[in-house]
Amino acid sequence: MKIAQQKVVKLHYSVMDKDNNAIDSSFDNEPLEFIIGSGFLIPGLENALIDKQAGDTFTVEVAAKDGYGERHDGLMQAVPKSMFDGMDIEVGMQFRATTDDGEQTVVIIDIQEDDVIVDGNHPLSGIDLTFDVEVLEVRDATEEELAHGHVHGEGGCGSHHDHKHDENGGCC
Structure with missing residues (x-):
């Protein structure tokens, strides 16, 4: 096939x-x-x-x-270090951030005196x-896999320990 x-x-x-x-x-x-x-x-x-x-x-x-697309300089920005108060941060750490385009992963690429430089570009x-x-x-x-948009392991949809369904029965 x-x-x-x-x-x-x-x-x-x-x-x-x-x-x-x-x-x-x-x-x-x-x-x-x-x-x-x-x-x-x-x-x-x-x-x-x-x-x-x-x-x-x-x-x-x-x-x-x-x-993974081209790099976009606009996805790098300085954020106040105060946003990380109480956290032990270092270059390379990843965080989920809420942006104008929704949730995205950002990586710390530099730590300066007052600012932390984060990069929202995919690492690759x-x-x-x-x-x-x-x-x-x-x-x-299978019809079920197509409906849910992903492969199901042996035993069907619930076989993955982190696998859940939303209120409409779709996988999420």
């Missing part, structure tokens, strides 16, 4: 930056499993999977614009990535 929209794909991957620094890998852990077209993967990787099938291994280079934004991929399984998604 070839990979196409609304198919469930199980794969292993490793990802490196342009200097061949390893960023992440699933090969020593559980494989990744998701529905094509659900927005789970970055576009450049998802597009490279179309028409592949179980057993395929390949390498794909994904430009930043097709990955602006970086061209190379993925090594091994496709393990391709199958049709």
Whole structure:
């Protein structure tokens, strides 16, 4: 079966930056499993999977614009250090922040005398990535998986310990 929209794909991957620094890998852990077209993967990787099938291994280079996007200087800002009173902060710490565009993760990139500089860019934004991929399984998604927008483990929707349903019965 070839990979196409609304198919469930199980794969292993490793990802490196342009200097061949390893960023992440699933090969020593559980494989990744998701529905094509659900927005789970970055576009450049998802597009490279179309028409592949179980057993395929390949390498794909994904430009930043097709990955986590380009960096935007406007997503970096200084906030008063007083906002972190009572907290032991350091460079690299991540926080959830409420912005004009809703909730987003920000990372502390500098601590100055009166201000803390935070960056709302994704840590991998602006970086061209190379993925090594091994496709393990391709199958049709169930009606329930399609309705909820994600893969269910063995035993159905409640099999993930952090898996919940909202008041309308949808997964959240």
